[in-house]
Amino acid sequence: MAKTAGILIIGNEVLSGKVTDQNSPYLVRELRALGVEVQRITTIPDDVSVIVEEVRALSARYDLVFTTGGIGPTHDDVTITAIAAAFGRLVVRHPALEEVLRQHYGQGITAAQLRMAEMPEGGRLVGEGDPSFPVVALENVYIFPGIPEVVRRKFERIRDQFRDRPFILRQVFLRCDEGQIADDLYAVLGRFPDLQLGSYPFIDKPEYTVILTLESKSPDYVEQALRFLLDRLSPDSVVRIE
Amino acid sequence: MAKTAGILIIGNEVLSGKVTDQNSPYLVRELRALGVEVQRITTIPDDVSVIVEEVRALSARYDLVFTTGGIGPTHDDVTITAIAAAFGRLVVRHPALEEVLRQHYGQGITAAQLRMAEMPEGGRLVGEGDPSFPVVALENVYIFPGIPEVVRRKFERIRDQFRDRPFILRQVFLRCDEGQIADDLYAVLGRFPDLQLGSYPFIDKPEYTVILTLESKSPDYVEQALRFLLDRLSPDSVVRIE
Numbered sequence: 001m002a003k004t005a006g007i008l009i010i011g012n013e014v015l016s017g018k019v020t021d022q023n024s025p026y027l028v029r030e031l032r033a034l035g036v037e038v039q040r041i042t043t044i045p046d047d048v049s050v051i052v053e054e055v056r057a058l059s060a061r062y063d064l065v066f067t068t069g070g071i072g073p074t075h076d077d078v079t080i081t082a083i084a085a086a087f088g089r090l091v092v093r094h095p096a097l098e099e100v101l102r103q104h105y106g107q108g109i110t111a112a113q114l115r116m117a118e119m120p121e122g123g124r125l126v127g128e129g130d131p132s133f134p135v136v137a138l139e140n141v142y143i144f145p146g147i148p149e150v151v152r153r154k155f156e157r158i159r160d161q162f163r164d165r166p167f168i169l170r171q172v173f174l175r176c177d178e179g180q181i182a183d184d185l186y187a188v189l190g191r192f193p194d195l196q197l198g199s200y201p202f203i204d205k206p207e208y209t210v211i212l213t214l215e216s217k218s219p220d221y222v223e224q225a226l227r228f229l230l231d232r233l234s235p236d237s238v239v240r241i242e
Numbered sequence: 243m244a245k246t247a248g249i250l251i252i253g254n255e256v257l258s259g260k261v262t263d264q265n266s267p268y269l270v271r272e273l274r275a276l277g278v279e280v281q282r283i284t285t286i287p288d289d290v291s292v293i294v295e296e297v298r299a300l301s302a303r304y305d306l307v308f309t310t311g312g313i314g315p316t317h318d319d320v321t322i323t324a325i326a327a328a329f330g331r332l333v334v335r336h337p338a339l340e341e342v343l344r345q346h347y348g349q350g351i352t353a354a355q356l357r358m359a360e361m362p363e364g365g366r367l368v369g370e371g372d373p374s375f376p377v378v379a380l381e382n383v384y385i386f387p388g389i390p391e392v393v394r395r396k397f398e399r400i401r402d403q404f405r406d407r408p409f410i411l412r413q414v415f416l417r418c419d420e421g422q423i424a425d426d427l428y429a430v431l432g433r434f435p436d437l438q439l440g441s442y443p444f445i446d447k448p449e450y451t452v453i454l455t456l457e458s459k460s461p462d463y464v465e466q467a468l469r470f471l472l473d474r475l476s477p478d479s480v481v482r483i484e
Contacts, residue, residue: 009283012438012440013440013442013455014270014283015270015279015280015281015282015283016270016274016279016280016409016438016440016457017267017270017271017273017274017275017280018440018442018455019442020267021267024285025259025262025263028256028257028258028259029259031259032258032259033259037257037258038257038258038259039257039286039287040257040284040285040286041251041256041257041283041284041285042282042283042284042285043266043282043283043284044281044282045281072420072441072443073420073421073424074420074421074423074424074427074441075424075427075428075431075439075441076439076440076441105419105421109421110421110422110424110425112420112421112422112424112425113419113421113422115421115424116421147443147444147445149445149446150445167258177347177355178314178315178316178354179315179347179351179352179354179355179357179358180352180354180355181316182315182316182317182352182354182357183352183354185316185317186317189317196254196258197317197318198254198255198258198260198318199314199316199317199318200255200260200261200388201314201389202389203389203391203392204391213255213260215258
């Protein structure tokens with residue numbers, strides 16, 4: 001079984017169309033490359049009760065949860081409060097984070113700025129190195145801010161700890177109508193029920209009209225399924241195999 | 243109260259990082275421009291039981307639900323089956339859709355291709371005009387395919403029926419630290435509790451470091467909140483107002 005993950009994007013700015021979420025496309029690609037299976041991405045508002053409900057559901061359902069957004073000093077930064085509440089924890093100030101903030105802001109630091117040193121009680125700092133970019137985690141929930149550049153910088157520092165057995169992907173590019181091969185795909189799944197088999201039509205590619213994707217964590221299983229599939233498909237329809 | 247909406251993206255290809263979802267960014271922008279408030283976007287696999295659970299939850303919670311993906315002739319196209327099941331309906335073949343498909347595919351039409359004439363019993367075709375691109379709806383759920391070009395073509399045909407009172411947006415571009423203005427934002431919300439107030443930091447813009455967004459369906463309310471805010475902010479920090 002692959003490690004599973006859920007991604008929670010927290011931000012009114014995404015739901016109101018002001019900002020296009022770049023974080024879930026990034027995380028999903030990174031996690032897939034690490035062998036982790038993302039099973040859900042949800043985008044919700046900066047609303048404590050909604051975040052609490054969703055963090056509880058995702059944390060119970062998946063091995064790993066990644067949240068982005070709602071970290072900072074202003075009224076709409078409620079993620080830490082909500083994640084603490086989801087696990088029945090208090091919010092505490094972390095001494096090492098407070099030290100980093102005091103060095104950065106100096107004497108004039110405001111109470112709002114000090115909020116960025118807060119974390120759920122029992123939470124932990126993940127990753128080695130630069131303490132100005134710590135990743136806060138609680139249980140199986142990893143908490144990221146919303147700014148894409150910062151998400152990348154932080155995730156790169158901790159990504160290797162999520163590495164699992166990789167997915168093996170083969171792709172078959174076809175020129176045909178999906179409806180002509182539907183029975184063949186059912187036959188493949190009948191024989192290889194654990195295969196992750198995708199069929200994706202395209203209307204804008206001159207070269208092909210369908211891409212089939214065959215995936216599994218077992219290279220042998222994918223190769224056997226690919227041979228079984230190719231034996232059934234009309235060779236005329238196959239443009240190329242990758 | 244604004245009309246509310248949930249968006250459900252159905253597709254293993256998004257969750258496995260093969261395809262970046264273009265449909266939710268498109269729908270969210272369009273709906274916002276129409277005055278509809280999107281409150282949740284969820285991406286889930288092509289899995290009947292997961293789709294059933296999610297469609298029920300979204301349909302009960304929001305005024306409108308838009309799904310994309312899982313429409314077509316192959317094994318992974320299970321959206322119609324799942325949405326029918328979510329409402330306890332059978333799947334039936336729609337005569338007008340069947341006619342369109344038979345004209346398109348001719349004598350050699352396959353059973354798989356005819357699946358694209360299926361809809362939940364009690365569903366309806368929405369929108370006027372070109373019958374080759376009907377939008378199928380059941381209750382408050384509008385069902386779209388996954389291909390972005392087709393989603394756009396279909397949505398454009400029916401968008402006007404969702405039009406609500408528009409959101410009025412004002413934006414204040416600032417050069418300051420968010421932590422210095424957090425108290426001012428709380429004060430604005432204390433006085434204007436129904437305001438949608440966003441504060442977004444940027445680390446890559448030479449001109450400004452924060453954008454504040456003020457929104458409401460009442461133009462007067464937004465203008466009053468904007469004046470109240472500007473009276474509190476240091477004029478030196480305001481780069482421009484839009």
